[in-house]
Amino acid sequence: xxxxxxxxxxxxxxxGDIQGDILRAYGNxxxxxxxxxxxxxxxxxxxxxxxxxxxxxxxxxxxxxxxEKPLTTLNVALTAPGLRALGVSDDKVGSFSRExxxxxxxxxxxxxxxxxxxxxxxxWERGLGTGETHVLLTINAQxxxxxxxxxxxxxxxxxxxxxxxxxxxxxxxxLPGAREHFGYADGFAQPAVEGATxxxxxxxxxxxxxxxxxxxxxxxxxxxxxxxxxxxxxxxxLPNMPADPLGRSGxxxxxxxxxxxxxxxxxxxxAAAKLYTAGDEDLLSAKVVGRWANGTPLVTHPDAxxxxxxxxxxxxxxxxxxxxxxxxxxxxxxxxxRSNPRDALxxxxxxxxxxRMIRRGMPYGAVLPEGVMEDDGVDRGLVFVSFQxxxxxxxxxxxxxxxxxxxxxxxxxxxxxxLGDPFGKGKMTIQGKPPFLxxxxxxxxxxxxxxxxxxxxxxxxxxxADGTTG
Amino acid sequence: xxxxRDPNVVGQAYGFQAMTPIRPGEEDALRAYLEGLxxxxxxxxxxxxxxxxxxxxxxxxxFVNDRAWGQRRAEHLELxxxxxxxxxxxxxxxxxxxLCSKLATExxxxxxxxxxxxxxxxxxxxxxxxxxNQVDCGLFFTPYxxxxxxxxxxxxxxxxxxxxxxxxxxxxxxxxxxxxxxREFGG
Numbered sequence: 243x244x245x246x247x248x249x250x251x252x253x254x255x256x257x258g259d260i261q262g263d264i265l266r267a268y269g270n271x272x273x274x275x276x277x278x279x280x281x282x283x284x285x286x287x288x289x290x291x292x293x294x295x296x297x298x299x300x301x302x303x304x305x306x307x308x309x310e311k312p313l314t315t316l317n318v319a320l321t322a323p324g325l326r327a328l329g330v331s332d333d334k335v336g337s338f339s340r341e342x343x344x345x346x347x348x349x350x351x352x353x354x355x356x357x358x359x360x361x362x363x364x365x366w367e368r369g370l371g372t373g374e375t376h377v378l379l380t381i382n383a384q385x386x387x388x389x390x391x392x393x394x395x396x397x398x399x400x401x402x403x404x405x406x407x408x409x410x411x412x413x414x415x416x417l418p419g420a421r422e423h424f425g426y427a428d429g430f431a432q433p434a435v436e437g438a439t440x441x442x443x444x445x446x447x448x449x450x451x452x453x454x455x456x457x458x459x460x461x462x463x464x465x466x467x468x469x470x471x472x473x474x475x476x477x478x479x480l481p482n483m484p485a486d487p488l489g490r491s492g493x494x495x496x497x498x499x500x501x502x503x504x505x506x507x508x509x510x511x512x513a514a515a516k517l518y519t520a521g522d523e524d525l526l527s528a529k530v531v532g533r534w535a536n537g538t539p540l541v542t543h544p545d546a547x548x549x550x551x552x553x554x555x556x557x558x559x560x561x562x563x564x565x566x567x568x569x570x571x572x573x574x575x576x577x578x579x580r581s582n583p584r585d586a587l588x589x590x591x592x593x594x595x596x597x598r599m600i601r602r603g604m605p606y607g608a609v610l611p612e613g614v615m616e617d618d619g620v621d622r623g624l625v626f627v628s629f630q631x632x633x634x635x636x637x638x639x640x641x642x643x644x645x646x647x648x649x650x651x652x653x654x655x656x657x658x659x660x661l662g663d664p665f666g667k668g669k670m671t672i673q674g675k676p677p678f679l680x681x682x683x684x685x686x687x688x689x690x691x692x693x694x695x696x697x698x699x700x701x702x703x704x705x706x707a708d709g710t711t712g
Numbered sequence: 713x714x715x716x717r718d719p720n721v722v723g724q725a726y727g728f729q730a731m732t733p734i735r736p737g738e739e740d741a742l743r744a745y746l747e748g749l750x751x752x753x754x755x756x757x758x759x760x761x762x763x764x765x766x767x768x769x770x771x772x773x774x775f776v777n778d779r780a781w782g783q784r785r786a787e788h789l790e791l792x793x794x795x796x797x798x799x800x801x802x803x804x805x806x807x808x809x810x811l812c813s814k815l816a817t818e819x820x821x822x823x824x825x826x827x828x829x830x831x832x833x834x835x836x837x838x839x840x841x842x843x844x845n846q847v848d849c850g851l852f853f854t855p856y857x858x859x860x861x862x863x864x865x866x867x868x869x870x871x872x873x874x875x876x877x878x879x880x881x882x883x884x885x886x887x888x889x890x891x892x893x894x895r896e897f898g899g
Contacts, residue, residue, distance in 0.1 A: 669875070669879055678882070
């Protein structure tokens with residue numbers, strides 16, 4: 243369907259059946275997040291008894307009354323082996339998407355995703371990508387003390403149930419100013435979804451040719467709702483989803499632990515800037531990212547950041563690339579332009595609007611103090627989390643075709659410079675007069691682990707807990 | 713009188729496609745054989761035909777029917793089909809001669825599982841079979857029909873050489889840049 247088409251019946255979203263933090267973010271008040279990967283080592287009946295207790299505490303997408311934010315939240319996702327461990331039949335598991343069933347660490351898939359060399363699944367941290375993870379519990383907390391209490395309760399419940407244990411845990415914390423470790427404001431460019439987050443439609447929706455924007459059909463992110471393909475289907479069919487009762491109100495989740503070598507990044511930018519516009523490191527780094535450190539888009543502010551810019555403003559993402567098609571302001575291969583090309587690929591946006599994701603990542607590890615140029619050995623980076631109706635079309639489409647390749651942008655073999663290269667090869671072309679070829683492309687980011695998961699809706703969670711999924 | 717343009721030719725490039733029904737009961741074996749040809753560690757057997765730009769075998773099991781979009785009745789294939797397509801340099805006859813000799817082993821495994829293929833799937837008999845099952849291109853699209861495979865490979869190598877040079881020589885003063893250019897590309 244053309245991005246501009248508008249005729250369709252209104253959508254009503256059943257927020258009470260959808261887990262929280264997917265369509266609408268819990269927000270920055272929850273600045274501690276733990277991801278606990280659980281292995282089930284007991285019979286399905288025993289596992290379901292434990293799971294049932296978990297499900298009772300899961301936070302839904304229902305809005306909280308003003309001032310009544312819970313101190314902690316809990317959300318649940320499962321891998322394909324996890325569904326089986328809870329007793330779901332092979333037939334039902336077979337109704338899930340192929341990439342979910344095969345997993346992120348599948349050998350052929352890892353090559354496509356760029357998880358090779360130091361990022362290869364064989365190098366991942368213990369417990370990740372091995373098929374041992376069954377359930378992922380995500381715990382958000384407002385305060386460290388609440389966080390500690392919630393983790394204690396989780397572990398006590400596991401001990402009492404027996405046969406379930408945490409095999410990997412990642413604790414993350416919001417960095418000052420909601421920045422990621424390279425120093426950039428992150429996570430504020432999200433898709434605007436019809437019936438949920440329409441107020442962010444300018445810059446978050448689909449750019450229309452008349453200059454306006456349109457929110458995404460919810461089925462792009464939540465199963466059981468019309469997506470951009472089916473929203474005007476005369477038969478009112480829904481997109482494919484796992485068999486009832488598992489699919490409805492659910493979404494696929496991608497979880498990746500991405501180590502960032504901050505000192506290497508700083509040294510590389512400093513050395514390369516000596517050959518670039520008067521040694522301007524900030525400008526060179528902004529060219530790589532597509533935004534200045536505070537989030538100001540380069541395409542609207544090519545010479546200097548807007549000091550008044552605020553990522554949470556409704557205007558923060560309201561920009562397009564139609565008057566910068568040659569990339570002179572924001573390079574064609576910059577990180578944000580690759581990740582979300584908006585109207586940059588032409589054809590009225592038809593080539594890009596089916597490849598958006600909702601991201602809920604969090605940084606982990608302590609900040610490398612400003613000015614430090616040598617690595618201190620601390621493990622730090624980003625836990626990347628995305629939610630989408632199709633891992634292959636959305637996450638993998640972006641990762642494989644847009645970030646790990648340059649062809650669609652007319653950039654030959656160039657990859658996303660910010661993500662680095664596992665073998666320290668490659669370069670970035672920064673358009674200009676003359677253009678600048680930024681190299682070497684070092685291993686700035688290394689994949690340390692990851693999983694493909696499914697986040698069931700509340701009805702599905704109850705069926706999983708009761709063993710009535712079939 | 714106007715001569716009808718060959719729908720399979722753009723510039724010097726030829727687009728060949730042949731559709732052959734797969735013998736009952738042979739689809740799985742053919743699929744397994746074709747999947748076995750895919751190996752990251754060794755080149756495709758189709759690379760033995762050095763004039764080839766892009767070539768592939770595809771199995772089509774049936775039509776996609778979708779009545780929601782105005783289709784009046786469902787249609788189905790009686791047998792699954794093997795589709796072979798190849799874009800290559802030069803004329804069809806000499807290319808098929810090359811295919812029938814250099815790909816004799818693979819051809820017997822692939823087309824030997826198709827309806828009507830000669831018992832000895834090789835040489836002139838195989839060539840005649842492929843030509844008999846040729847389907848003219850509806851739209852043969854090629855971005856550089858005048859460039860042969862060696863020309864394309866040479867252009868890519870030059871591109872890589874130029875990128876490496878441009879990257880390494882950034883920041884040189886004009887005299888040093890000229891000297892480096894002469895060293896790299898000759899005077």
